[in-house]
Amino acid sequence: MLYLIDKPMAEIGLRTAAGDPEAHVVLIQDGVYLSPDIDAPVSAVARDVDVRGVDLTPDIDPIPYDDVVAAIVEQEVKSFV
Template sequence: MIYLVDKPSAEVAFRTAQGNQEVTLVLIQDGVLLEPGESVPAVDVPVYAVERDVEVRGVDLPPEIEPITYDRLMRLVIEDGVKSFV
């Protein structure tokens, strides 16, 4: 299951994903932004960010978040299904 996160306050998605090996988190749109002073919560699931959204917002991703293309995001959604944290 893909959890899409499009807001900087992604805490709920990270908490919900924790410990669920069937979940992948994908940060999209403003979800690639972190709240001031916020770090990426430690989770044991893959975390991706759409690279175009990262570029447009001028964000430097921490090493634990892997950039992906929109094409790859679409493949993940088709393969795994999606839940949106909007």
């Protein structure tokens, strides 16, 4: 399942994703400021990273917005945005 997470809803979103063995977390908008400690793949929307001038940690992969849209169409999503 894809978890879209923004900073204001991060606590509950990450807690929910942590209980899902098939979670993929995507940090969006101000969520790119986060460095989640979670045992799941974590990506950050590249455009949001660039706009905010954030340096991602090595365990967070930038992902193009178009790829996020494609993932949203292809799989179930829980939004914490």
